[in-house]
Amino acid sequence: MSNPQRGAVEFRAVRKDYGGFTAVPNLNLKIEPGQLVTLLGPSGCGKTTTLRMLAGLETPTEGAILIGGQDVTRLPANRRDVTMVFQSYALFPHMSVLDNIAYGLESGGMKAAEARDHAARGLDLVGLAGRGDRLPSELSGGQQQRVAVARALVLEPQVLLLDEPLSNLDARLRRRVRTEIRELQQRLGFTAVYVTHDQDEALAVSDRIVVMKDGHIAQDGAPRELYEAPASEFIADFIGEANVIDCQILSVAEGQARIGVGGAELTLPARKGRPGAARLAVRPNAFHVRTDGPGLEGRVTSAAYLGDHIEYEIDTAAGSLFVVDAASSTARAPGSSVRLQFSGTGVALIA
Amino acid sequence: MNADNRRLDWILGGAIAALLILPWYKIRGGFFSFGWIGDLFTKSDLWPATVQVAIGRWQLWPVLALILGALWLRHARPSGADRGRWLVWLGAAGLVWLIAEGLAIGTRGWNWGLLESMFGEVAGQPAFGAGAVILAVAFTCLISFGAAERGALKGDAFILTSISMLILLVATFVFYPILSIFTGAFQDIDGAFTTEGVARNIVDPKIWSLSCLIGGPSCGVAWRTLFLALCTATATTGLGLAFALVATRTAFPFKKSLRLLTILPIITPPFVVGLSLIMLLGRTGTLTQVIEGATGLEFGRWIYGLPGIWLAQVLSFTPISFLVLIGVVEGISPSMEEASQTLRAGRWRTFRMVSLPLMAPGLANAFLIGFIESMADFGNPLVLGGSGGVLSTEIFFSVVGAQNDPSRAAVLAAILLCFTLSAFLAQRMWLSGKNFATVGGKGDGGMHAGLPRRLAWPVITIVTVWSIFTLVVYTMILFGGFVKLWGLDNSLTLEHYAHAFGITWGEDGLRWTGVAWNSFWTTMLIALIAAPLTAAVGLLTGWLIARQKFPGKAVFEFVLMMSFAIPGTVIGISYIMAFNLPPIQMTGTALILIMCFVFRNMPVGVRGSIAAMAQLDGSLDEASLTLGANSGRTLRRVILPLLRPAITAALVYSFVRAITSISAVIFLVSAKYNMATAYIVGLVENGQYGVAIAYSSVLIVVMIIVIGGFQMLVGERRLRRRSNPPAAKEATA
Numbered sequence A: 001m002s003n004p005q006r007g008a009v010e011f012r013a014v015r016k017d018y019g020g021f022t023a024v025p026n027l028n029l030k031i032e033p034g035q036l037v038t039l040l041g042p043s044g045c046g047k048t049t050t051l052r053m054l055a056g057l058e059t060p061t062e063g064a065i066l067i068g069g070q071d072v073t074r075l076p077a078n079r080r081d082v083t084m085v086f087q088s089y090a091l092f093p094h095m096s097v098l099d100n101i102a103y104g105l106e107s108g109g110m111k112a113a114e115a116r117d118h119a120a121r122g123l124d125l126v127g128l129a130g131r132g133d134r135l136p137s138e139l140s141g142g143q144q145q146r147v148a149v150a151r152a153l154v155l156e157p158q159v160l161l162l163d164e165p166l167s168n169l170d171a172r173l174r175r176r177v178r179t180e181i182r183e184l185q186q187r188l189g190f191t192a193v194y195v196t197h198d199q200d201e202a203l204a205v206s207d208r209i210v211v212m213k214d215g216h217i218a219q220d221g222a223p224r225e226l227y228e229a230p231a232s233e234f235i236a237d238f239i240g241e242a243n244v245i246d247c248q249i250l251s252v253a254e255g256q257a258r259i260g261v262g263g264a265e266l267t268l269p270a271r272k273g274r275p276g277a278a279r280l281a282v283r284p285n286a287f288h289v290r291t292d293g294p295g296l297e298g299r300v301t302s303a304a305y306l307g308d309h310i311e312y313e314i315d316t317a318a319g320s321l322f323v324v325d326a327a328s329s330t331a332r333a334p335g336s337s338v339r340l341q342f343s344g345t346g347v348a349l350i351a
Numbered sequence B: 001m002n003a004d005n006r007r008l009d010w011i012l013g014g015a016i017a018a019l020l021i022l023p024w025y026k027i028r029g030g031f032f033s034f035g036w037i038g039d040l041f042t043k044s045d046l047w048p049a050t051v052q053v054a055i056g057r058w059q060l061w062p063v064l065a066l067i068l069g070a071l072w073l074r075h076a077r078p079s080g081a082d083r084g085r086w087l088v089w090l091g092a093a094g095l096v097w098l099i100a101e102g103l104a105i106g107t108r109g110w111n112w113g114l115l116e117s118m119f120g121e122v123a124g125q126p127a128f129g130a131g132a133v134i135l136a137v138a139f140t141c142l143i144s145f146g147a148a149e150r151g152a153l154k155g156d157a158f159i160l161t162s163i164s165m166l167i168l169l170v171a172t173f174v175f176y177p178i179l180s181i182f183t184g185a186f187q188d189i190d191g192a193f194t195t196e197g198v199a200r201n202i203v204d205p206k207i208w209s210l211s212c213l214i215g216g217p218s219c220g221v222a223w224r225t226l227f228l229a230l231c232t233a234t235a236t237t238g239l240g241l242a243f244a245l246v247a248t249r250t251a252f253p254f255k256k257s258l259r260l261l262t263i264l265p266i267i268t269p270p271f272v273v274g275l276s277l278i279m280l281l282g283r284t285g286t287l288t289q290v291i292e293g294a295t296g297l298e299f300g301r302w303i304y305g306l307p308g309i310w311l312a313q314v315l316s317f318t319p320i321s322f323l324v325l326i327g328v329v330e331g332i333s334p335s336m337e338e339a340s341q342t343l344r345a346g347r348w349r350t351f352r353m354v355s356l357p358l359m360a361p362g363l364a365n366a367f368l369i370g371f372i373e374s375m376a377d378f379g380n381p382l383v384l385g386g387s388g389g390v391l392s393t394e395i396f397f398s399v400v401g402a403q404n405d406p407s408r409a410a411v412l413a414a415i416l417l418c419f420t421l422s423a424f425l426a427q428r429m430w431l432s433g434k435n436f437a438t439v440g441g442k443g444d445g446g447m448h449a450g451l452p453r454r455l456a457w458p459v460i461t462i463v464t465v466w467s468i469f470t471l472v473v474y475t476m477i478l479f480g481g482f483v484k485l486w487g488l489d490n491s492l493t494l495e496h497y498a499h500a501f502g503i504t505w506g507e508d509g510l511r512w513t514g515v516a517w518n519s520f521w522t523t524m525l526i527a528l529i530a531a532p533l534t535a536a537v538g539l540l541t542g543w544l545i546a547r548q549k550f551p552g553k554a555v556f557e558f559v560l561m562m563s564f565a566i567p568g569t570v571i572g573i574s575y576i577m578a579f580n581l582p583p584i585q586m587t588g589t590a591l592i593l594i595m596c597f598v599f600r601n602m603p604v605g606v607r608g609s610i611a612a613m614a615q616l617d618g619s620l621d622e623a624s625l626t627l628g629a630n631s632g633r634t635l636r637r638v639i640l641p642l643l644r645p646a647i648t649a650a651l652v653y654s655f656v657r658a659i660t661s662i663s664a665v666i667f668l669v670s671a672k673y674n675m676a677t678a679y680i681v682g683l684v685e686n687g688q689y690g691v692a693i694a695y696s697s698v699l700i701v702v703m704i705i706v707i708g709g710f711q712m713l714v715g716e717r718r719l720r721r722r723s724n725p726p727a728a729k730e731a732t733a
């Protein structure tokens, strides 16, 4: 416990090939102890591969992996101080819940009675006290998920790995469980690496999000940073939908840029922008939809009523925009002309 | 890292103990009889390796040196990649040396004249014994441990050791014997190299003649065997398809009982069908007498020869074909047939244009299985062969009969092996080219189209007739044992059973007076030992193939599956050729029978465990690993408990097969270890049909009891556990 690096993770120039196919070309990543870091990206981008290399279930083709400051690249999974919550939970169906949780403790050489004691406390931790005698198949999906978390946590690993831990739960349960996981992580203060392809989930639980694309890190930062200052169109679109439109930076002063877009003007943090052509990420809800007044001229091409908001496709000089209007309750007819005013938030220059 | 040193200590300790204490060479009376301990001081052959070296067996010096080298490495070097490399080299050198010196120096000195002229004379040596076997194991472990220290396969010593042990075993008990056939073909009686035997046999008209095509008396045995196999395969495929269609696509009332048919070939010793055909259709057969009485025709001995063998084989192997084809017929997605019907195709057109082409790969598969089974069949040709045998019986008679011509047996075995392996390769290639038959698409509701009427009636008729025939044949087997002299004196008697299984209660207690008891108990004992070994080796191999990635895995799997296609007769002859002389001498022991069963029946265990493993979520293993368990613990605590049904199946299968098989066994039995099937064949040859039939029926009943008992055990377990096993599956879905 005295190791100050305990829980730190580092990937150094890690590469992973499957036969001739390169899943992860060159990964450099440092994770601070006690943080919950999410690997986010579309399916097939190499998240699971990265996680499995950290767990020791795959060996990197090149590079080094450090956990707690120690090089573990060649260390087999069972000798690494990390545990994993699997997408399918991988609970042993022939063992009771308590035996499942005690399994890792016993593998580490703990006496059976002591292990069961520990396991019961672990079960308590995830709010399933008293269900230890059941078989996994006698629990609901959410409960199974919590057993899987408890089983991984009782070993007090340096790092907890979670591979899409919520994907087998229904939408409602997902929200609750992800809050529970986050609370547990903050309470116990362990490092966690969390894999998901769901950006809502990532935004909700993470200290830091690493967005991956084709095995590369596309951007890496706090949730707010990614949302408000996307580094690329891919990020802008992947983290909360966005319209990416062309614009002109008219001038830059004191870190603020004056921007012209299709006849309208607005002022934004300049980031790295220089006067000239640039691109703008505009969230669908970043507009007020008006009948007249200043703003971007447009024509409604389609409208859908969705209860608490209305979704529009609107043709403008800057291209076809996807707009969400939560302010009004009646949809405008397709063909009607509108003015789109920037509401002040949800717009960012792409750096 | 301590584990590296600990396991090394174990294996080095074992090796040194073996070198110091255990006899290096084989003990005639058997190691476990321990009678040899009394002779320890008088017979030099019983002494351990260290002493053998001292009395001039210089060929063991390298073994000692290599082990000392490993010991030095253990203490002088830290564990790691560097030491690992050295250990691999040491282990490999040790194995190579053991093989080389074992093959080069036989009982009477050098095995090859060339070596003698180079190195001078050398004292002969007996076969490997306990000491040598342990050293071979130790060297194999050194290789695996070294590889583990180098980080191969993520440094998993358990997996590496399992793989290298399996390779060593398969090499010893599959490759080496097969190789021995080919070398045996080129040796004379003294073991000297000669091409005479091959040259004489390879052109022998008795093997290759095609004279029957131009009106000669009969063709060569190779062609006859091929012709028979083609006929059998055609008939079994056709009948199997008919059965499968009836069972799945008609309103036939006895569908359930049809499926019972599929158990028959498992529990029937292979010659029993032939035997009951003789009783039915032989010269004094029941049916023969009825027909001859009615028509006045004279049938003669037609049943002895190809027609009889063919009939017996079709009876024996149709159930296997049925089993294969029922899967194929059921596997065709009903929506394909429904689609065809909505496209205005009638039933007949749908069957001809859609169903049948989709079944084609399955039919080819069934055909090849029938072909291989027929080629490999030994029991029926032995009983029914008469003057015109087939390759498998011809092999047998060329070693046991008056001929005693091992090189002829070797040539014949090589020919037979070429036939079956070609069929196996053809099957593999065919299947890899056309995998559209594995439709198993998703969300297939729907019903299979019924058979078109013009097909349904003929098919149902054939199936009914054939089922009745099969029933009669099996009834014959059960009743034959109770009839005094079949066809001549049909009075009922218990005489045969008493003769075979008599028990008397004498002054000195219970006495097993029946002639069958001896072979019966031997059979049970050997089957009981072989079954768990077979299951263990098969399941371990299946796990390695299904779950581990290692270089050469595809080849490993291919070779294992290929051993399916090696006919039992070939195995039998290859085992006596390989294990009759040093370095490995096992003929006449129970061990050779056990090993033969283990490696003959293992592929089924492998298939079973691969199939069972496919239903277990792979992340279960990985979860166990990330929870700190090593592979051994994972296998023991997670995989094995979940594979229980597959284990039971493998146990039952290998137990039953050990009891029923004859083709390999007949070469390997000895006076001391005689097996039931071999004994029954002896009875048949003496014309004691009644006793033979009685004994066979007892075997069949015993096996039914065993299978039933095992099934009840499995069933009970499922009832006790409320859950349905793979919950992880359900979660993934």
Ligand SMILES: Nc1ncnc2c1ncn2[C@@H]1O[C@H](COP(=O)(O)OP(=O)(O)O)[C@@H](O)[C@H]1O
Pocket (backbone or CB within 6 Å): A018, A021, A023, A041, A042, A043, A044, A045, A046, A047, A048, A049, A050
């Ligand atoms: N065992 C494997 N063999 C070959 N290719 C693999 C293997 N595992 C993953 N891949 C490939 O590597 C890429 C990344 O996969 P993965 O890490 O599972 O993606 P995801 O981000 O969806 O978790 C994918 O293109 C996948 O097809």
Ligand SMILES: [Mg+2]
Pocket (backbone or CB within 6 Å): A044, A047, A048
């Ligand atoms: Mg994934």
